[in-house]
Amino acid sequence: MTTTRRLVALAATAVIPLAVLGIFFVLPVAGMLSKGFWPDGHLDLGGVLDVLTRPEIRRAVWFTVWTSTVATLLACAFGLPAAYVLHRVAIPGRIWIRAILVVPFVLPTVVVGVAFEILIGDGGPLGFLHLDGSPDAIVAGLVFFNAAVVIRVVGGAWESLDPRPAEAAAALGASPHQVLRDVTLPALRPAIVSAATVVFLFCATAFGIVLTLGGLRYSSVETQIYLLTTDLLDLQGAAALSVLQLSVVTALLLAAARARRTPDAAVARSHVRLRRLTRGDLPALAATVVLLLLVVGPIASLVVESLRVDGAWSLANYRALQTPGSHQALLVPVTEAVVNSLRIAVDATWMSLLLGLSVATVVTRRSRSRSERRLRGVLDGLFMLPLGVSAVTLGFGFLITLGQPPLDLRDSPLLIPVAQALVALPLVVRVLVPALSGIDDRLRQAAATLGASPTRALLVVDLPVIWKPLLAAAGFAFACSLGEFGATSFLVRDDRPTLPVVIFRLIGHPGDLNYGMALAGSVVLGGTTALVMLLVERLRVPSVGTF
Amino acid sequence: MTALSVRDLSVSYDGTPAVVGADLALDEGRVLAVLGPSGCGKSTLLRAIAGLESTTGTVSWQGHDLSATPTHRRGFALMFQDGQLFSQLTVAGNVGYPLRIRRTPRAATAARVTELLDLVGLSGFADRLPTTLSGGERQRVALARALAASPRLLLLDEPLSALDAGLRQRLADDLRPILVESGTTAVMVTHDHEEAFAVADDLAVMRAGRIVQSGPIADVWRAPVDPETALFLGYARVLDGPAAEGLVEAAGLPRAPAVAMRRSALTVADDGPLAGVVVGVRTTPGQLRLVVDTVLGELDAVASLDHRLVPGDAVHLRVDASRMAGLAGRSEGAEPALD
Numbered sequence: 001m002t003t004t005r006r007l008v009a010l011a012a013t014a015v016i017p018l019a020v021l022g023i024f025f026v027l028p029v030a031g032m033l034s035k036g037f038w039p040d041g042h043l044d045l046g047g048v049l050d051v052l053t054r055p056e057i058r059r060a061v062w063f064t065v066w067t068s069t070v071a072t073l074l075a076c077a078f079g080l081p082a083a084y085v086l087h088r089v090a091i092p093g094r095i096w097i098r099a100i101l102v103v104p105f106v107l108p109t110v111v112v113g114v115a116f117e118i119l120i121g122d123g124g125p126l127g128f129l130h131l132d133g134s135p136d137a138i139v140a141g142l143v144f145f146n147a148a149v150v151i152r153v154v155g156g157a158w159e160s161l162d163p164r165p166a167e168a169a170a171a172l173g174a175s176p177h178q179v180l181r182d183v184t185l186p187a188l189r190p191a192i193v194s195a196a197t198v199v200f201l202f203c204a205t206a207f208g209i210v211l212t213l214g215g216l217r218y219s220s221v222e223t224q225i226y227l228l229t230t231d232l233l234d235l236q237g238a239a240a241l242s243v244l245q246l247s248v249v250t251a252l253l254l255a256a257a258r259a260r261r262t263p264d265a266a267v268a269r270s271h272v273r274l275r276r277l278t279r280g281d282l283p284a285l286a287a288t289v290v291l292l293l294l295v296v297g298p299i300a301s302l303v304v305e306s307l308r309v310d311g312a313w314s315l316a317n318y319r320a321l322q323t324p325g326s327h328q329a330l331l332v333p334v335t336e337a338v339v340n341s342l343r344i345a346v347d348a349t350w351m352s353l354l355l356g357l358s359v360a361t362v363v364t365r366r367s368r369s370r371s372e373r374r375l376r377g378v379l380d381g382l383f384m385l386p387l388g389v390s391a392v393t394l395g396f397g398f399l400i401t402l403g404q405p406p407l408d409l410r411d412s413p414l415l416i417p418v419a420q421a422l423v424a425l426p427l428v429v430r431v432l433v434p435a436l437s438g439i440d441d442r443l444r445q446a447a448a449t450l451g452a453s454p455t456r457a458l459l460v461v462d463l464p465v466i467w468k469p470l471l472a473a474a475g476f477a478f479a480c481s482l483g484e485f486g487a488t489s490f491l492v493r494d495d496r497p498t499l500p501v502v503i504f505r506l507i508g509h510p511g512d513l514n515y516g517m518a519l520a521g522s523v524v525l526g527g528t529t530a531l532v533m534l535l536v537e538r539l540r541v542p543s544v545g546t547f
Numbered sequence: 548m549t550a551l552s553v554r555d556l557s558v559s560y561d562g563t564p565a566v567v568g569a570d571l572a573l574d575e576g577r578v579l580a581v582l583g584p585s586g587c588g589k590s591t592l593l594r595a596i597a598g599l600e601s602t603t604g605t606v607s608w609q610g611h612d613l614s615a616t617p618t619h620r621r622g623f624a625l626m627f628q629d630g631q632l633f634s635q636l637t638v639a640g641n642v643g644y645p646l647r648i649r650r651t652p653r654a655a656t657a658a659r660v661t662e663l664l665d666l667v668g669l670s671g672f673a674d675r676l677p678t679t680l681s682g683g684e685r686q687r688v689a690l691a692r693a694l695a696a697s698p699r700l701l702l703l704d705e706p707l708s709a710l711d712a713g714l715r716q717r718l719a720d721d722l723r724p725i726l727v728e729s730g731t732t733a734v735m736v737t738h739d740h741e742e743a744f745a746v747a748d749d750l751a752v753m754r755a756g757r758i759v760q761s762g763p764i765a766d767v768w769r770a771p772v773d774p775e776t777a778l779f780l781g782y783a784r785v786l787d788g789p790a791a792e793g794l795v796e797a798a799g800l801p802r803a804p805a806v807a808m809r810r811s812a813l814t815v816a817d818d819g820p821l822a823g824v825v826v827g828v829r830t831t832p833g834q835l836r837l838v839v840d841t842v843l844g845e846l847d848a849v850a851s852l853d854h855r856l857v858p859g860d861a862v863h864l865r866v867d868a869s870r871m872a873g874l875a876g877r878s879e880g881a882e883p884a885l886d
Contacts, residue, residue: 164631170618171597171625172645172696179619182644186635273560276601 010372014362014379017355024418025386028397029242035400036239044236051240060224061244067135067220068203071142075199076192078143078291079150081284086151087159089281090274097292098151099537103530104295105148106476108483109208110500111522114507115298116141116213118305118519125301135218141209144298146199147291153198157191176280197256198387201249205390207486208500212507221245222486226392242393253384257377299526306519317516321524325517329509331495334502334521341482341499341525347417348424348481349474355421356428356473359383363429364436380433387426391486394419399490416498419487424480428473435469436462468539475536479529499525548609550575550732551596551700556604558588558595565591567756568604571734573749578726578733580747580764582740582779588756589736590628593702596734597625608699624698628705630689632677638664638688639673645696663691666725683714690722694729701726703735707742719745740781744768752776771872777807783847784808785874790843795873797821798866803873810836812870813848815856819863825856839864 037043051057085091086098104112118124120131131137165187169179185192207222214220219227221241228238277285309316321338324330330337363380386394398419402408439462447457485500492501499521506518553571557564566588573579583589595602598618606613613621624645632641639660646656664670667687677685686706693701706722707715723746726733737743743750744764751761752772760772771777774785786794787805795806797820813821815837823841830836835850839862848864850856 164627165633167594167597167599167618168625168627168631169633169644170599171623171702172648172692173619173622173624174644174648175619176617178648182648183633 010362010365010375013358017359017362017383018379020355020418021383021422024398024402025389025394025422028401029246029389029393030397031401032235032393032397033239033242035235036237036242039236047236048240048243051237052244054237056219057224057237057241060219060221060241063135063218064204064220064222067139067142068200071139071146071203072196072200074139074143075146075150076196078287078294079147079195080154080192081287082147082291083151083155083158085281085284085288087155088275089277089284091277091285095537097288098155099534101151101291101295102148102537103533104145105152106479106483106529106533107145108485108500108503108522108525108529109145109206110212110485110503111302111483111526112141112144112298113209113212114503114518114522115302115526116144116209119298119301125297133213133217135214138210138213138218140294141213142203142206144294145206145209146202147294149199149202150195153195154188154191157188161187194256197252201252201387205245205249207391208504212504222390222392225390226486229392229396238393238396242390245390245393249387249389250385253381253387257381302519302526303523306516306523309516317513317520318524320513320517321520323517325506325509326511326513329506329511329514330497330502332497334499334506334517337497337499337502337521338524340496344417344420344498345478345481347414348420348484349477351417351421352424352428352477352481353470353474355425356432356477357470359425359429360432360436364433365441380429383429384426386422391423391484392490394422395487395490398487416488416491417481419491420481420484421477423484423487424477427476427480431469431473431476432466435466439465472536472539475532475539479532479536482525482529482532548575549573550609551734552605552607552610553592553596554605554607556592556595556602556606558591558600558602564756566595566602569753569758571751571758571761573732573734575732576730577748578723578731578735578746579749579751580743581734581736581751581753581758582743583736583738583753584779585738587753589738589753590704592753593625593704593734593736596700597621597623597702599625621700622696622698623700623702624693624696625702626689626693626704626706629709630677630685632685632688632692634677636677637673638669638675638677638680641677641688642691642695644692659695660691663695666694666729667691668721682710683718686710686718690725694725694731699732701731701733703733705736705738708737708739715739715742722746740779752779754779769872771807771874774805774807774874777872777874781809782807782872783810786843786846790846793843794846794866794871798868798871800868800871800873803875805874807872807874808847809870810847811849812867813839813846813864814867815848815850815854815862816865817863819865821864821866823862823864825858825860825862828856828858837862 037045037048039047052061082101086094086101091097116137117132120126120129120137122132131140161184165183166179169183170176174182204220205222206220207226210218210220210223211226214223221244225238225241225245228234228241306317307313307315321334324333359379363376365376398415402415443461444457447461448454452460483500485504488498489501489504492498497505503518503521503525506514506521549572551571551573553569556566556569558566569592571579581589581592591600594600596606598606598613598616598621608621633644636644639657642660642663643656646659651659660673661670664672667690669684669687669691672680672684672688677688680688686709690706707718710718719742726746735743735746747764749762750764750767751758752767753759754775760767760776768780771780771782777785785805785807791804791806792802794808795801795803798812800806821841821843823839823846825837826840826845827838828835830852833852835852835854835856837848837850837856839846839848841864846864848862850862856862
């Protein structure tokens with residue numbers, strides 16, 4: 001095939017995901033931005049720049065930068081030792097601890113916000129620390145979520161790290177400390193940089209956790225966008241912030257790709273025997289225990305609190321989920337929201353799988369020319385963008401561009417699933433790409449020379465390798481969709497709400513019953529996503545959660 | 548005096564024994580080759596001596612038990628099969644690494660690196676990166692780096708087996724003078740008997756996790772403990788029964804139930820005592836390899852290239868006792884080595 005024809009074939013495979021991305025991502029985001037840049041039909045750049053000089057905006061930017069930086073450093077400080085302990089040292093219950101530490105990654109932000117409130121709020125087990133409403137609580141929440149990313153990404157790399165260079169250094173007289181500094185950390189550098197970048201990205205665009213823990217006193221760029229759009233209707237300000245966020249995110253993604261250099265962890269990995277626990281591992285073990293407490297503490301207090309009514313143990317909060325709450329909190333019972341959530345999650349899952357599979361196929365096929373390779377690289381980066389674009393921007397963009405002819409989708413039952421599928425898409429792609437790129441193209445060629453048709457080759461060569469990652473990706477997409485809050489909160493209709501939206505609304509309404517129901521709803525939501533994650537973890541797909 | 552002493556050393560992986568009750572003793576300044584087929588546990592034995600495996604039994608140096616000493620304090624440098632150079636460091640950076648972690652002054656480090664690169668024949672390579680080197684050059688750098696640690700014991704794990712044949716021969720010949728010149732006590736693991744003969748003073752033969760024979764290399768060579776060992780040491784064939792008796796008698800050796808022989812133990816000579824008929828001829832660059840039908844059965848023999856022999860020719864064979872070894876054990880199912 002000529003280069004041109006190959007490029008055409010490539011474009012053909014990419015056309016569906018590109019169309020979806022164009023209509024449901026680029027168009028809404030562009031629509032949102034144009035509202036800000038062309039407020040009265042003509043370009044107003046000065047006004048946009050003026051926004052960035054406002055004191056509250058500058059405060060939000062500064063707040064975002066420092067909380068994200070500190071949270072990233074802490075997530076690495078605790079996540080790296082934990083990654084080592086859980087992937088290289090033989091300790092009892094290793095698999096379970098690993099699963100528990102990874103669960104927060106997909107836990108709905110609303111649930112985590114509620115859990116932290118209970119733990120550190122007045123009268124909570126840690127109320128005496130007076131962390132409630134402080135930036136420290138927000139940082140702790142961010143670390144809670146993102147240590148999982150560090151553990152997965154760096155742990156995966158550490159697990160398959162060839163032990164011999166380290167042994168060579170030890171045999172030359174290097175102490176364990178020197179081995180770590182001179183051999184192990186340099187070898188892990190791409191994974192660490194990649195993990196830190198993604199963590200910073202997640203921290204900087206975190207929405208639910210900052211909104212629930214920061215309240216009105218502290219706002220980040222993301223929550224500021226939300227406030228500007230919904231409460232103040234200042235679209236110019238929101239657009240300016242969105243552009244700022246989008247450019248920083250793009251720059252970070254590019255930097256991560258550059259720092260990564262080495263390709264995604266491929267399927268072929270060296271198998272390393274675990275070491276026995278020694279005294280030298282104690283600091284790392286201590287860090288793991290601290291992290292475990294940070295993860296288990298809020299979740300445990302949430303579960304306990306949801307089972308307490310008027311100082312006694314009771315299931316009343318759970319029984320109340322069949323009602324719409326007190327003080328007209330909701331239009332429908334919470335159980336109906338649960339059903340809605342599940343139905344939407346199923347739709348979002350198949351959509352993101354379909355999109356993710358075609359994107360991953362396009363990105364991993366072997367390139368024959370430089371321009372082809374570059375094109376695939378650009379596509380790869382393009383589909384990562386939803387990872388960093390404010391879900392709020394996306395949700396609001398949906399509202400203003402897809403709510404009128406020619407694309408009036410506001411009442412379509414597929415609108416929310418599409419938005420959630422796009423949010424989950426980068427995760428799905430990153431789970432599938434390493435698996436697909438690990439398949440040697442020559443295996444398909446060998447199958448072809450033995451007389452297998454392309455379909456047959458797909459069944460024989462690709463399917464056995466891809467089915468586990470595909471299931472894992474489905475689990476990820478399902479869990480992400482269940483917990484998605486930022487975009488959904490814009491698109492959801494009050495008579496057809498999802499569970500996270502219902503929980504957020506219940507917290508905002510007065511009344512003990514509403515609060516209790518919010519707790520019970522959080523446990524149900526958190527429990528479901530955790531269950532899905534544990535099942536994914538059981539699949540033992542090595543590259544789940546690598547970026 | 549005995550420097551390295553290994554007593555009843557065993558290693559097992561998840562219950563599968565890899566090394567069983569190994570005993571070794573090595574005097575200071577000597578080179579020991581551990582020879583065995585792949586998978587016999589010889590690399591594990593080496594790693595256990597370096598302190599990289601959990602073991603039972605003892606490893607001691609000049610009488611001091613090292614069981615509780617971690618790898619980096621043993622003063623044993625281990626050179627890996629594939630060198631394991633640090634790819635982010637230059638050649639000089641790699642060779643100087645053991646000196647830097649010992650906080651050697653910079654000038655002294657630089658001087659020592661230059662000296663070591665000279666020793667391994669890589670002067671002028673200091674600023675190259677490992678990825679730009681050939682396999683042989685990389686192994687030389689790994690050797691220089693191991694020597695830079697001034698180890699009291701150098702452990703070499705198949706240092707040459709990753710190289711192609713010609714290069715392996717050259718490096719094997721270089722290795723011995725380098726070790727002798729630097730006065731290094733060393734243990735080298737290999738599956739190639741030629742390599743062991745080129746480099747070592749002492750030899751330990753290992754099979755299925757056990758050391759079956761050890762001693763000065765000439766002693767082991769002269770008296771292999773059993774047919775398998777003989778074949779592994781490079782003897783071409785082991786004979787037993789009447790054929791062995793007849794040959795031992797013809798060679799004037801003491802009686803033995805079996806005899807290991809090199810191909811060149813029988814040479815074509817007009818005054819030879821053993822008569823036979825050529826049944827197979829193969830020409831090699833140095834000699835003719837024959838199969839000769841004799842009263843003792845079919846035997847391997849060689850002839851110089853100026854003999855023009857074809858199957859059917861009658862020949863006389865001379866028996867060279869120095870190329871044969873009597874064996875105490877009987878050969879059981881021993882296959883001829885692929886010489």
